[in-house]
Each structure stands twice: as C-alpha cells, then as structure tokens.
Amino acid sequence: MIKKILTGLMGIFIALLLGALLMLLQGYNPIETYGALFQFSLFRPGPFATTLKNSVPLILTGLSASIAFASGVVNLGQPGQLLMGALAATLGGIYLDLPAPLMIPVLLLLGMLGGALWAGIAAFLRLAFNMNEFIVTLMLNMIADYFTAWAIAFPFMDKGANSPMTPPVNSSGWIPEVGGVNLSVLIMLIAVAASWFLFNKWRAGYEWRITGQNSLFARLGGCDTNKNFTAVMLVTGALAGLAGCLIILAGPHRFLRGLGANYAWDGIMVAIVANNGIIATLLYGIFFAAIQTGALGMELVTNVPSEISQVLQAVLVLVIVASRGVLETVVDRWDARRRVKEPAT
Amino acid sequence: MTDLITMQNMVKIFPPNVTALDHVSVEFRKGEIHSIVGENGAGKSTLMKVLYGLVPPNDGVITFEGQQIRFHNPGEAIARGIGMVHQEILLISEYTVWENIVLGVEPVLSLGRMDRERARRQVKEKIEEFQFNLDPDVVVNDISVAARQKVEILKLLYRNVSVLILDEPTAVLTPQEIPQLFAELHRLGDNGHTILFVSHRLDEVLELSDRITVMRRGKKIDTVEVGSTSKEDLAHKMVGRDVIFTSRRTPKTPGDSIFKIEGLNFKSAEGRDLLKDINLEVCAGEIVGVAGVEGNGQFELVNTIMGLSEPKSGRILVKGEDITSASILDRRRLVAFVPQDRGKMGSALYASITENASMTHHLLNPSFTRWKGLLMNFHFAGLFTDELQELFSVNMSSKDSPFKSLSGGNQQKVILGRELLLPNPFILLDQPTRGLDVGSIEYVHEQILRMRSEDRAVLLISADLEEIFLLADRILVLSRGTIAGVRRVEDTSVEEIGLLMLQGQKEAV
Numbered sequence: 001m002i003k004k005i006l007t008g009l010m011g012i013f014i015a016l017l018l019g020a021l022l023m024l025l026q027g028y029n030p031i032e033t034y035g036a037l038f039q040f041s042l043f044r045p046g047p048f049a050t051t052l053k054n055s056v057p058l059i060l061t062g063l064s065a066s067i068a069f070a071s072g073v074v075n076l077g078q079p080g081q082l083l084m085g086a087l088a089a090t091l092g093g094i095y096l097d098l099p100a101p102l103m104i105p106v107l108l109l110l111g112m113l114g115g116a117l118w119a120g121i122a123a124f125l126r127l128a129f130n131m132n133e134f135i136v137t138l139m140l141n142m143i144a145d146y147f148t149a150w151a152i153a154f155p156f157m158d159k160g161a162n163s164p165m166t167p168p169v170n171s172s173g174w175i176p177e178v179g180g181v182n183l184s185v186l187i188m189l190i191a192v193a194a195s196w197f198l199f200n201k202w203r204a205g206y207e208w209r210i211t212g213q214n215s216l217f218a219r220l221g222g223c224d225t226n227k228n229f230t231a232v233m234l235v236t237g238a239l240a241g242l243a244g245c246l247i248i249l250a251g252p253h254r255f256l257r258g259l260g261a262n263y264a265w266d267g268i269m270v271a272i273v274a275n276n277g278i279i280a281t282l283l284y285g286i287f288f289a290a291i292q293t294g295a296l297g298m299e300l301v302t303n304v305p306s307e308i309s310q311v312l313q314a315v316l317v318l319v320i321v322a323s324r325g326v327l328e329t330v331v332d333r334w335d336a337r338r339r340v341k342e343p344a345t
Numbered sequence: 346m347t348d349l350i351t352m353q354n355m356v357k358i359f360p361p362n363v364t365a366l367d368h369v370s371v372e373f374r375k376g377e378i379h380s381i382v383g384e385n386g387a388g389k390s391t392l393m394k395v396l397y398g399l400v401p402p403n404d405g406v407i408t409f410e411g412q413q414i415r416f417h418n419p420g421e422a423i424a425r426g427i428g429m430v431h432q433e434i435l436l437i438s439e440y441t442v443w444e445n446i447v448l449g450v451e452p453v454l455s456l457g458r459m460d461r462e463r464a465r466r467q468v469k470e471k472i473e474e475f476q477f478n479l480d481p482d483v484v485v486n487d488i489s490v491a492a493r494q495k496v497e498i499l500k501l502l503y504r505n506v507s508v509l510i511l512d513e514p515t516a517v518l519t520p521q522e523i524p525q526l527f528a529e530l531h532r533l534g535d536n537g538h539t540i541l542f543v544s545h546r547l548d549e550v551l552e553l554s555d556r557i558t559v560m561r562r563g564k565k566i567d568t569v570e571v572g573s574t575s576k577e578d579l580a581h582k583m584v585g586r587d588v589i590f591t592s593r594r595t596p597k598t599p600g601d602s603i604f605k606i607e608g609l610n611f612k613s614a615e616g617r618d619l620l621k622d623i624n625l626e627v628c629a630g631e632i633v634g635v636a637g638v639e640g641n642g643q644f645e646l647v648n649t650i651m652g653l654s655e656p657k658s659g660r661i662l663v664k665g666e667d668i669t670s671a672s673i674l675d676r677r678r679l680v681a682f683v684p685q686d687r688g689k690m691g692s693a694l695y696a697s698i699t700e701n702a703s704m705t706h707h708l709l710n711p712s713f714t715r716w717k718g719l720l721m722n723f724h725f726a727g728l729f730t731d732e733l734q735e736l737f738s739v740n741m742s743s744k745d746s747p748f749k750s751l752s753g754g755n756q757q758k759v760i761l762g763r764e765l766l767l768p769n770p771f772i773l774l775d776q777p778t779r780g781l782d783v784g785s786i787e788y789v790h791e792q793i794l795r796m797r798s799e800d801r802a803v804l805l806i807s808a809d810l811e812e813i814f815l816l817a818d819r820i821l822v823l824s825r826g827t828i829a830g831v832r833r834v835e836d837t838s839v840e841e842i843g844l845l846m847l848q849g850q851k852e853a854v
Contacts, residue, residue, distance in 0.1 A: 203707060203714050206721045210700065213693035220651060220682065220690055221704035222674035337403070 007327040008280070011320035012287070018319065019312045028304045037309070040297020041290035047297060049181045053250060055289030056188040057082070060243035061267025062274065062281040063195055064236040070199075070276040071208035071232045072215055077122060077137030078240040079264035080144030081115035085241020086248050087148050088114025090255040091156065093169025093248070103172040108187065108245055115241015116234045118144060123233035127226055133233070152255050166255040175249045184250035191242060196278045198235070208232055240264060266292075269313075273320050288313060349375040349539055350396070350427075350508065355405035357391055365391040366402070367563040373508075373541060378534045380542040380550040383560035384583055384754075384782025389543050392560070393510045396541075397429045398422045428501030429510035434493045436485045443468035443481035446500050471503055475532060490638070491522040495529070508539045515549055519638055520810060520843040527553050545583075545783065547576045559583055584784045594794060594816065600629030603802035604771045609659030611645050611826075619645045621827045623659070627771070627802040632793065634817030634834075635806040636842050642826035643806050647684075647775050652676050663771050677705050681764040685776035685806075687753070691760045694749040698741060699723065699730045701748045702763050709767065729766075737762035737792070754785030761792060772796055772803045778812060790816060810839055822846055 020030035041051045061078040068075035089111035098106060122140060125131040153164035175184050199205040207228050211218040219225045243263065248255060270288055274280035295309030350373040357366040365388045373379050381389040394400040396407065398416025407414055409425060416422040419429065436445045443465045452460040452467070468481045477495050485493060494514060501509060511530075515523050530540055530553065544550050550557055551571060558568040559582040566582045604627040611620035620642050627633045637643060648654040650661060652673045661669045663679040684690035692701050703726040707713040713729070715722045730744045737758045741751055748756060761777065774793065778786040793816055796803055807813050813820055814834060822829040822845040830845045 201720055201723075203718055203721050206700065206703075206707065210693045210696055210704065213695055214689075216690055217693055217704070219673060220653070220684070222677040222708045224672075224674065 003328070004280075007324060008320065010327055011323045012316065014323060015312070015316040015319040018315050019308075022311060022315075023304065023308065026304075028302065028308075033298060033302055033304050033308070036298040036301050036304075037291065037294035039294070040300075041294030046180065047293065051286065051290045051293040052185045053182045054293050055286045056182075056184050056250065057243040057247050057263040058267050058270055058289050059188055059282055059285035060191060060246070061240050061264040062270035062285050063192060063267075063278065064239035064243070065268045065271035066274060066276040066278060066281045067195060067199060067208070067239070068232055068236040069271060070212045071228070072212040073229060073232045073236070074132075074134040075119060075122070075137050075233060075236050076134060076268065077119055077140050077237070078243075078267055080137070080141035081118045081237045081240035082244035082247075082264045083144045083148045083259070084118040084244070085111040085113075085115035085238075086244030086255055086259060087151060088241070089173075089245035090166050090169055090248050093173040093253075094156070094167055096173075097170045098172060100172040103170070104175060104249070107169070107173050107249060108242065111241045111245020111248075112238035113241065115244065116238040118241070119233045119237025120230075123230045127230065148255070149257060152257065156255075158254070164257045168254040169248065171253075173249055174253055175246070182250045184246040187242075187246060191239065192278065192282050195235075195239070199278060204228065204231060240267075243267070266313075269317055273317055275324065288316075291316075347375060348372040349410065351406075351408045352392070352396065353406045353408075355392065355395060355407075356403045357388075357395060357400060358403050364563045366395065366405075369405075369560070369563070369565045371558050371565055371568060373539060374556075375539055376534060376537050377555040378530060378540045378542060378553055380544060380554040380557045381560060382544055382547065382550050382557060382579060382583060384545060384784060387560040387583070387782070388563040389560050390512055393429060393512060393541060393543055396422070397427060397510060399429075423501070423504050423506060426505065426507040427510070428504065428506035428508070430494070430497045430501065430512065430514060432513050432516060434490070434497055436493055436496060438486040439484060441482050441484050442479060442488070442496050442499075445485055445496055446471075446481075446503050448500075450504060468499070468503065471499055475499075475502060475529065475536070477529060489522075491518050491526065494518070494526070498529075502533075507537070508541065509533065510541045510543070512543045513545070514542075515544065515546060519846055520839055523549065547579050547583075550579070551576060561585060580783060584782075594818075595798075597630055597797065597818075599631035599818065600800055602626050603629050603664055604804060605660075605662040606650075607660045607662070609646075609649065609661065610657045611649055611654065612657050619826050620649070620656070623828060625804075625821060625828070625831075627804050629770070629802055630797055630800040631819070632797050632803040632805055632817045634813035634820045635804065635823055636810060636813050636820055637808070637823035637829075637846055639808050641823050643775070643823060645826070646823070647773065647806065650676075650680065650773055651682060674708060677767075677769075678709060679769050679771055681767045681769040681772045683761055683764050683772075683774045683777045685779055687756050687760060692748050692756060695747050698744045698746060698748055698751065698759060699726050702726070702730045702733055702744075702759055704763065705767065706763070733759065733762040733766060736766075738788070754781050754788075757781055757785060757789065761789060765792060765796060770801055772801055774803060774805045774807075776807055776809075777805070778807075778809065786812075810842060813842075814839065 016034065023030040023033055040047045042048055061082060064078050065075065089107045092107050092110040096103065096106065118140060119137070122133045122136040125136050126133045149164065152166050156166045158165050158167040175182060177183065199208065207218060207223045211223065211225055211228055215225055247259060247263070266288065270281055270285050274284045291309050291312055295306035298304055299306040353370045355366045355369045358364050369388065369392060381392065383389045391400060395402045398418050398421055414425065422428070437448070446468050447464040452463045454460045465481060472479050472481060477499060479492060479495055479499070485496065498509065514526065518526065534540055542550070542553060554571050556568060556570055557574065557579065559566040559579060561583060606623050606625045609620055609623040610618070613619050623646065625633065635643065635646070645654065649656045652671065656669065659669070660667055666679065668676050668679065688694055703713055706729065707721065712725050713722055714720060727744060733739065734741060734744070739755050739758045739762070741755060751759065757777070764772070777793070778789050781789065793803060793805065805813065805816060817834055819831060819833055820837065820842055821831045822842060824846060832842065
C-alpha cells in the first residue's frame with residue numbers, strides 16, 4: 001500500500017518535472033505556470049469546488065472502466081453509455097415533474113438504467129452470439145453518438161433554440177449546490193463507496209475479481225461466469241449512465257450537442273493510470289480534473305495556452321503507467337543488492 | 346581429472362526476496378556426467394541457467410577452461426561450447442529433423458543460398474558419429490517425444506558444444522525410453538563431452554552419474570561420488586530428513602460404486618476421435634490410477650468430467666446421478682478437483698490465499714456468505730483458511746498475502762486442502778504432484794491415501810508411474826484415447842504398464 005502511494009507520487013513528480021522541461025523549452029516559467037494551474041484548481045475553495053464538480057463524470061466513467069477491466073470485462077462503451085444515460089435522464093426531466101426529493105432519485109435511476117441497458121445490448125450479443133464485447137461496445141459508442149445527436153436535433157429539440165439541444169429539465173430535477181459545492185459530488189462519492197463495497201465485500205464482487213484474474217479458475221470453481229459477465233456489464237453501464245445524468249442535472253440542465261465529449265475517454269485513461277483500483281481511480285480522477293480545471297485559470301494569468309494541460313495529462317499517463325513497473329523493479333533490485341552484500345550464512 | 350568449469354559463490358536473488366542461489370560453489374570435471382539434484386525450488390535449474398547465460402547472477406565467479414567467463418545470453422555460451430536442453434522441447438514441428446538441427450547455423454552457398462545437401466550430410470554424419478538412431482528426413486511432427494529430445498541434443502552437438510546441460514530430460518519419457526537416452530548420454534561422456542544432468546529422480550541419477558551435487562533451498566549441500574552414496578542418503582540430503590519410499594497402502598475392500606463413465610466418446614473439432622468408448626468405475630475407498638503418456642486423452646477426459654467440453658456420447662455418473670450435461674456448479678457439489686496446472690486452472694495468483702481457499706466453498710457452504718449469499722463472510726473464510734493451514738501444514742506468512750507468494754508445494758497444499766475439505770464423494774486428481782519436490786509429494790500422497798481410508802472414490806491421472814504404483818488399487822492405461830488395459834496393481838508390473846502405454850503409439854524413430 002505504502003509502496004503504491006510512493007510510486008504514484010514519484011510518477012506524478014517525474015511527470016511534472018518533464019512538463020516543466022517542456023515549458024522551459026517553450027520559454028515559459030514553469031513555477032509560475034504550475035502555481036497558476038494549482039491556484040485555479042486545488043488551493044482556493046472556489047476553484048476546488050469546480051474541480052470536484054468536474055471530477056464527477058471523470059471518476060464515474062473511470063470507476064466503470066476500472067470495475068469492468070478488473071473483472072475481465074472489456075467494456076469500452078463508457079462514452080455511449082454516458083450519452084444514453086444523459087439522454088434518458090434528460091427526457092425524464094422534461095416529461096416528469098415531481099417534487100425534488102423524489103424527482104432527483106428518479107432521474108438518477110433513469111440515467112443509470114439508460115447506461116445499463118445500452119451496455120446490456122453488448123452483454124446480450126456476447127452471450128447469444130459470442131460477439132466480443134470489446135468491439136461491440138466501441139461500435140455502440142458511435143451509434144449512441146449519432147442517435148443522441150438525432151434525438152436532440154429532431155424529436156426532442158427545443159423549438160426556441162437555434163442549435164440542437166433539448167429544452168431544460170424541470171427545475172425540480174436540478175441538483176443544488178450546498179456551500180458552493182454541487183451535490184453531484186456527494187452522489188459520486190456515494191457511488192464510489194457503494195462500488196467499493198460491492199467489489200470488495202459482496203459475493204458477486206469476489207467472483208468478479210477472481211474472474212478478472214483467472215476466468216477459467218472461477219468457472220471451474222463453480223462460478224456462473226455468464227451471469228457475472230452480464231452483471232458487470234450492467235453495473236458498469238449504469239455507472240457511466242450515472243455520469244451522463246449528473247452532467248445534465250448539475251450543469252447545463254439540458255442535453256447539448258457535444259456534451260461530455262471527452263469525459264468518458266478521459267475516465268478510461270484514469271482507470272488505466274489507477275491500475276483499475278477503485279480508490280486510486282477516485283484520487284487520480286480528482287487530480288486529472290484539477291489539471292483540466294486549472295488550465296483555464298492558468299491561461300488567464302499566464303501566456304501559457306491551456307492546451308499545455310493536455311500535454312501534461314499525456315505525460316502523466318505515460319510516466320505513471322510506465323514507471324509503475326520500473327519503480328518497483330528499482331526498489332526490488334536495490335533490495336537484492338543490499339542482501340548480496342550480507343555475509344554468507 | 347581437472348575442473349573444466351568452476352562456479353564460485355554464486356548468488357541469485359529473484360525480486361522481491363527469493364534467494365534462488367545462496368553462495369553456491371561447485372566444480373564440474375571434464376568428461377564427467379554430473380547430476381544436480383534437489384527439490385523444486387532448490388535452485389538447480391537456476392544454477393544451470395546462470396551458467397548458460399539465461400539468468401544474470403547477482404554475484405559470483407564462473408571459470409571455464411581456466412578463464413573467467415560470464416555469458417550474457419545463450420548464444421555466447423553455445424559459441425564457447427556450452428549448450429542446454431530445456432524441459433520443453435522447442436522445435437518446428439513441420440520441419441524435418443535435419444532442418445531443425447541446422448536452423449540458425451545453416452551452411453550457405455554464394456548469395457546466401459542454403460546448402461541443403463551439405464547440411465543434410467553433416468547432420469547425417471553427426472547422427473552416425475553418436476549412433477543416435479534417427480532418420481534426418483522425417484518431419485518432427487511424426488516422431489516421438491523421445492526422438493524429439495534427441496533432435497534437441499543433436500542440435501547442440503551440431504554446434505560443437507562440449508558441455509551439455511539437460512534440464513529434467515526424463516520427465517517426458519516413458520520407462521522404456523529412458524535407458525536408451527542414458528546409453529546415448531554415456532556414449533557422449535566417453536567421447537569427452539561433459540554432461541550436467543538436472544533431475545529430482547534419484548534412481549535415474551544414481552544410475553547415470555559419475556558425481557552428484559545435492560542442493561537444498563538455494564544452497565549446495567554436498568557433492569558426492571556415485572559409489573559412495575545411496576538413494577536414502579541422497580533423499581536425506583535433499584529434504585533434510587528421512588523420506589519413506591515404500592507404499593503405506595493398507596489392504597482394503599472397495600465399497601459401493603461412486604463414479605462411473607459409460608461409453609464416453611469425444612471428438613475434436615476436426616472430427617478426430619480423442620476419447621473412444623471409455624468405460625470406467627471407481628468405488629468408495631478405491632484409488633484408480635490412469636496411466637499413459639501425456640496427450641493420449643487425459644486432457645479431454647478431465648475436461649468432459651468437469652464440464653469444460655461436451656462429450657459426443659456416453660454418460661458420466663456420480664453416485665447414480667447423471668452429470669453428463671450438468672452445470673459446473675452442480676458437478677462441483679459431487680466432484681472435488683485438483684487440476685494439473687495450478688496457475689491456469691487452480692488459482693488466481695494475485696488474489697489472497699484466503700480468497701483462493703474460499704473458491705467453491707463460497708457457493709456450497711452457507712457459512713462462507715451472509716445475507717442469503719449476498720455478502721462474503723471473509724471472517725469465516727479466514728478461519729477456514731487457518732484450519733486448512735493447520736490441517737495441511739501450509740507454510741505461509743499471512744493468509745492475506747497473494748497466493749503467488751507461496752512456494753509451489755505450498756500452493757498445491759492450499760489447492761489440495763481446498764478440494765479435499767469439500768465433502769464430495771468423488772475426487773479427481775490430475776497430476777497432483779507435478780512439479781513438486783520430494784517432501785511435498787510425500788505429503789500429497791499421504792493425503793490421497795487418507796481420502797481412500799475415508800471411503801472416498803479417487804481417480805488419479807498421472808504421468809508418473811512410480812506414483813501410480815504407490816497409490817492406485819487399479820491401473821487403467823490410456824493410449825490414443827482408448828483404454829488399452831486395466832490391471833490390478835498386485836497383478837502387474839511397471840514393465841507391463843509401460844508396454845500398454847506404448848501400444849498404438851507412434852514408433853520411436
């Protein structure tokens with residue numbers, strides 16, 4: 001555990017150093033740039049609240065990918081599941097008008113259902129026709145992309161708007177802010193906690209984890225691997241759907257074209273950086289959201305273009321993923337060398 | 346005789362903290378057959394791999410012909426005349442014998458064209474020189490495992506090595522094929538070749554070697570002349586205590602029929618018969634051994650019993666219940682199963698020991714779960730793991746550490762414990778001692794015999810005839826997917842079973 005945190009921090013440190021080098025080459029002052037970046041994301045209450053809010057879809061899609069990957073399910077359909085969840089919640093929000101304490105949970109469930117059903121298609125195709133979920137979920141992303149684009153441009157378009165978007169959801173479905181922090185953050189934290197509990201304490205989670213490591217062992221042990229596969233697909237689809245739903249309810253309150261464009265892919269990236277760990281996904285999700293959020297503020301006070309944040313993200317991913325093995329090997333080697341020096345016993 | 350190779354104070358530590366070689370010093374003389382014996386994990390293979398340049402040592406000095414050397418890869422070792430034959434045979438099965446032998450060092454004509462005539466002639470000369478009884482023109486696919494092994498050895502001889510390292514070469518051979526290999530090795534020895542022979546089979550080592558080095562837990566225990574030692578002495582040095590080699594099987598009348606296979610047939614996807622009309626029965630308190638060269642239907646037999654593949658026809662019954670097309674979970678209510686490949690079928694290496702020990706129990710024993718099976722009861726699973734550790738004397742630091750951190754023998758004990766603690770009437774054991782050391786094997790055998798005395802029915806699939814003769818009440822020989830014969834252990838001999846195993850096999854060329 002300590003080793004994990006240590007190698008993670010070392011990875012971040014090396015990545016930031018490399019980023020600084022790139023800035024120096026471009027003629028920017030790295031200390032000033034980093035200062036601005038983190039001022040506008042982590043070290044002030046207002047920006048920190050924004051960072052947290054922005055981290056919600058990142059973490060939820062990351063969680064979706066982490067659980068799927070750790071269970072041996074290659075669900076790469078988070079972008080599509082996010083869109084379908086967002087659409088389901090939006091439509092529910094337009095046509096339903098319940099009191100807020102009822103409205104919000106109903107819309108959350110609708111969003112999760114939208115994502116779960118979309119992922120369920122891939123699960124069904126795998127079980128019925130043995131079609132690889134890897135390719136099916138990727139293809140379903142495209143269908144979801146164009147389907148939602150059509151839905152907001154034709155049947156559900158806001159007649160008063162001049163670009164494709166739905167009307168706003170009824171205000172009882174808007175997720176409020178408390179003390180400057182959007183409550184979607186709380187919902188996300190609950191989802192993370194529930195996922196952790198499911199994955200680590202439930203019998204199903206135990207079987208998923210074992211299946212993710214060695215599906216033949218789980219199968220021979222008597223686990224119903226088909227049922228588990230379907231369950232993982234539905235749960236991870238629901239998480240991605242929840243991400244889409246929360247984007248709508250916490251932010252624009254309506255479905256706009258290009259909504260959540262990169263959140264899901266960034267989420268998958270977070271899962272990979274986090275090595276499919278649930279807590280690690282939460283922490284890295286916040287960190288990546290901070291870089292994305294801080295970039296805008298950084299652009300305001302320095303000359304550095306906000307695109308540098310994408311460069312920084314890429315460097316972070318590469319360094320952390322690559323160094324994970326290397327740093328551990330370095331530690332092990334150092335340990336071995338120390339023991340060689342010990343006298344023969 | 347002078348020392349051809351010396352290895353002094355060799356140290357190898359595999360991260361994070363496995364000391365494979367702990368200041369090992371050993372000398373090999375020119376022209377001798379020198380065996381290195383030890384339990385699994387004793388470091389014998391590592392020592393050879395260090396010499397061969399496959400594994401870089403952390404410390405130590407190697408000399409060869411008086412010069413200090415260190416090979417960085419096998420290519421350098423071969424160039425200096427040291428070659429190694431691995432346990433797994435790595436040949437291109439579509440190529441002929443001579444093509445395989447010259448592969449990589451082909452004689453060439455101008456413009457890089459291969460001189461096929463010369464290559465073939467050179468190989469033929471080598472075969473004759475060492476009297477290997479091998480046809481250079483047959484395709485490797487068509488020759489026996491023993492013959493393939495000869496090809497591997499010839500490959501090295503063709504490259505003019507003077508030192509041959511053989512890593513457990515007899516593991517894949519039938520009893521009839523072993524003397525032939527030994528005769529060839531002796532001939533090589535007489536020819537001035539130095540042979541380093543890695544094994545844990547003491548009988549073979551005593552028969553073959555001039556000198557024997559015993560290793561235990563990464564340390565060299567002793568190097569002895571073959572004339573001044575005995576099997577018991579070697580075993581004692583290897584394990585660090587006395588080992589009993591004779592069977593402790595007590596006479597016992599088998600009870601009711603528990604497990605039955607009737608008219609089982611299985612075909613490959615291409616329509617080849619892989620199992621043909623298999624009939625067998627195992628009774629309570631009986632151990633039935635399935636002998637046979639690997640690849641003669643054992644794999645398919647296990648898969649159909651466990652429900653991984655569906656038979657074409659036939660029935661599988663446990664206690665009268667037809668499980669031929671039952672779900673795996675329903676089979677697991679009746680069948681305890683120890684697979685031959687621990688990592689592939691028997692465990693999740695990065696999950697904790699407790700999590701590995703809980704598998705299947707978590708579905709059959711309600712104490713392993715709470716809330717009607719919704720939550721795992723890891724507290725109970727932990728207590729169960731403690732009990733398993735106690736009963737099967739598993740050596741582990743913490744039940745929460747990854748399964749991978751256990752040694753092979755302890756991994757097998759956990760798997761065996763998990764399966765034997767299931768209350769199932771029928772136990773299927775597929776090579777339960779493969780890759781284990783003498784001490785662990787002895788222990789596993791004890792447990793299997795205990796199951797027999799508990800009146801459980803045991804089907805033991807093993808490539809190790811010694812094991813089958815030690816444990817089984819009846820021996821069934823599987824050859825090319827059919828049962829070549831069934832014998833009571835009192836009425837047969839290793840030779841007879843060996844002959845049955847070879848029946849219908851491809852002839853050794």
